[in-house]
Amino acid sequence: MVDHPGGRRLAVGAPSPYPPPIAMSSPRRPLYVALALALLAGGGALTLSHCAPRGGARTGGDVDEADLVAGAQLYRTYCGLCHGDEGEGYAADNANALANQQFLASVTDEFLRVNIARGHPGTPMASYARTHGGPLSSEEVDQLVAFIRSWQEVPPADLPAPGPGDAERAEPIYAAQCASCHGDEGEGVTAVSLNHPVFLATASDAQIRYAIAKGREGTPMPAFEERLTAQQIDDLTALLRSWEPEEELDEDAVAEPAAVTASPVIHPDGEAPDFPELREGRYVPAAEVARALQDGRRMVILDARPTSDYTRFHVPGAVPSPYYDLERVKEHLPRDGTWILAYCGCPHAASGRVMDHLRAEGFENTAVIDEGVFHWRDEGYPVVVGPEPGTLADAE
Numbered sequence: 001m002v003d004h005p006g007g008r009r010l011a012v013g014a015p016s017p018y019p020p021p022i023a024m025s026s027p028r029r030p031l032y033v034a035l036a037l038a039l040l041a042g043g044g045a046l047t048l049s050h051c052a053p054r055g056g057a058r059t060g061g062d063v064d065e066a067d068l069v070a071g072a073q074l075y076r077t078y079c080g081l082c083h084g085d086e087g088e089g090y091a092a093d094n095a096n097a098l099a100n101q102q103f104l105a106s107v108t109d110e111f112l113r114v115n116i117a118r119g120h121p122g123t124p125m126a127s128y129a130r131t132h133g134g135p136l137s138s139e140e141v142d143q144l145v146a147f148i149r150s151w152q153e154v155p156p157a158d159l160p161a162p163g164p165g166d167a168e169r170a171e172p173i174y175a176a177q178c179a180s181c182h183g184d185e186g187e188g189v190t191a192v193s194l195n196h197p198v199f200l201a202t203a204s205d206a207q208i209r210y211a212i213a214k215g216r217e218g219t220p221m222p223a224f225e226e227r228l229t230a231q232q233i234d235d236l237t238a239l240l241r242s243w244e245p246e247e248e249l250d251e252d253a254v255a256e257p258a259a260v261t262a263s264p265v266i267h268p269d270g271e272a273p274d275f276p277e278l279r280e281g282r283y284v285p286a287a288e289v290a291r292a293l294q295d296g297r298r299m300v301i302l303d304a305r306p307t308s309d310y311t312r313f314h315v316p317g318a319v320p321s322p323y324y325d326l327e328r329v330k331e332h333l334p335r336d337g338t339w340i341l342a343y344c345g346c347p348h349a350a351s352g353r354v355m356d357h358l359r360a361e362g363f364e365n366t367a368v369i370d371e372g373v374f375h376w377r378d379e380g381y382p383v384v385v386g387p388e389p390g391t392l393a394d395a396e
């Protein structure tokens with residue numbers, strides 16, 4: 001298991017520090033995507049072969065239109081929640097702008113594939129490939145890559161290799177210019193992490209240097225070539241590279257949790273918990289839930305994250321109820337007013353979607369665990385590792 005050093009801390013309930021998203025350098029959507037979406041929306045048999053992406057695409061051939069349509073559908077189901085339906089980023093959890101042109105011009109398909117398949121465990125970015133406990137086949141991951149690539153409107157960037165750099169010399173610059181957004185050790189704060197082993201194993205030095213020099217237009221990431229010397233940017237590139245673990249990425253196999261087939265009620269004979277009034281009518285503090293669990297209160301806890309994250313660790317007795325598969329547990333949920341709580345890492349996006357769905361279906365006592373599961377773990381409340389729900393007795 002790759003654990004994320006330092007664990008990202010997310011402000012609870014704080015509004016996004018970013019200005020509202022993000023005028024891309026060109027708001028035009030390439031024709032083939034518009035057509036793909038028209039098809040999705042129920043259109044008929046359009047032929048798209050004449051407008052397969054060129055230039056930017058790095059797949060080395062024409063992209064199959066059926067893959068684009070499938071990719072668009074997958075993207076909406078799995079990714080838009082955080083990265084925005086148009087790839088504009090920052091819909092939740094400070095997820096980056098996948099449609100950003102400097103991003104797309106500087107990353108390979110392989111980078112996209114591995115970062116989607118393996119995710120960034122320890123951050124809200126889960127592993128999505130079935131090989132890593134997630135929901136997607138490798139074909140589906142490829143379809144997502146093709147769809148994300150279709151947002152690219154510029155040719156691949158010229159990525160000059162950095163000159164030799166001195167990581168130590170970069171430390172004060174990093175502390176002054178970068179840490180406020182990326183964290184003291186690159187663990188991520190309001191911006192993506194820079195020290196994640198999956199990122200560092202898949203990003204080239206040239207790609208990292210390009211990001212620092214050119215920035216990401218329309219996002220808070222500035223173009224540092226206007227502020228720093230070429231040598232300072234080389235030094236910063238070396239500093240980020242120095243955070244890469246010595247060991248190669250391990251297999252990181254993660255089991256998929258089994259389907260829920262029985263009642264998921266925890267402490268079925270217990271009394272109902274005595275929660276305070278929900279904040280904004282939605283949120284219950286983690287401390288209250290931890291106490292209720294300890295006191296043997298009757299409730300259901302749903303883990304709204306992808307199944308891979310569930311297996312890595314979850315709240316004792318929680319069952320997987322991923323935000324993209326809202327039917328998965330519903331038929332087993334009690335309709336007698338038993339409290340049903342949802343949580344995610346995020347802390348609210350995925351769990352909020354699950355809870356809203358339950359409310360729309362008429363479930364009475366529902367809430368989201370306010371601070372999310374990273375906070376839960378960091379507070380020292382019990383967690384269970386593995387694909388089984390487990391109980392307090394199994395917890396670490």
Ligand code: HEC
Nearest residue numbers: 078079082093095115116120123124125128188192193196
């Ligand atoms: C719960 C929110 C969430 C969802 C859902 C989500 N992501 Fe992410 N994603 C993030 C965050 C946050 C990061 C940055 C992680 C970090 O700080 O290391 C990220 C990072 C990434 C990256 C790496 C970007 C980089 O430059 O390092 C890619 C690629 C990506 N996501 C694609 C996807 C795709 C495709 C999907 C759908 C299958 C998806 N994400 C679903 C939150 C999410």
Ligand code: HEC
Nearest residue numbers: 089096097100177178181191192208211216219220221236
């Ligand atoms: C004001 C906040 C802010 C500051 C300061 C900042 N960054 Fe960023 N950085 C971001 C954001 C936000 C992104 C992701 C933008 C996107 O593509 O959506 C980013 C992206 C990056 C990336 C690409 C990461 C990836 O996963 O693709 C690198 C590398 C990077 N920053 C390095 C730096 C360095 C080095 C510094 C200091 C010299 C720095 N940043 C300063 C906000 C910031």
